[in-house]
Amino acid sequence: xxxxxxxxxxxxxxxxxxxxxxxxxxxxxxxxxxxxxxxxxxxxxxxxxxxxxxxxxxxxxxxxxxxxxxxxxxx
Numbered sequence: 001x002x003x004x005x006x007x008x009x010x011x012x013x014x015x016x017x018x019x020x021x022x023x024x025x026x027x028x029x030x031x032x033x034x035x036x037x038x039x040x041x042x043x044x045x046x047x048x049x050x051x052x053x054x055x056x057x058x059x060x061x062x063x064x065x066x067x068x069x070x071x072x073x074x075x
Contacts, residue, residue: 008063019062022069027058 009019031054038049050057061067 012062012065014069018071022067023055023058023062026061026067027054030054030057 006016009016012019014022030050034050034054041049058067
């Protein structure tokens with residue numbers, strides 16, 4: 001399992017708390033897509049489902065820059 005380092009997150013412009021929030025939102029989105037695929041699987045058993053853990057996929061996507069995020073000043 002790949003561990004997130006503070007340096008990797010700094011390259012993305014995130015601290016570890018922001019990274020957790022961004023990755024969790026992305027994981028939720030990936031999980032919703034997976035659930036829709038499972039519903040389609042009842043009709044068509046040939047539908048492929050991602051076998052890896054959603055959280056690891058979300059973290060990998062975040063590190064590779066596939067997740068878009070913006071900061072808002074809510075304070």
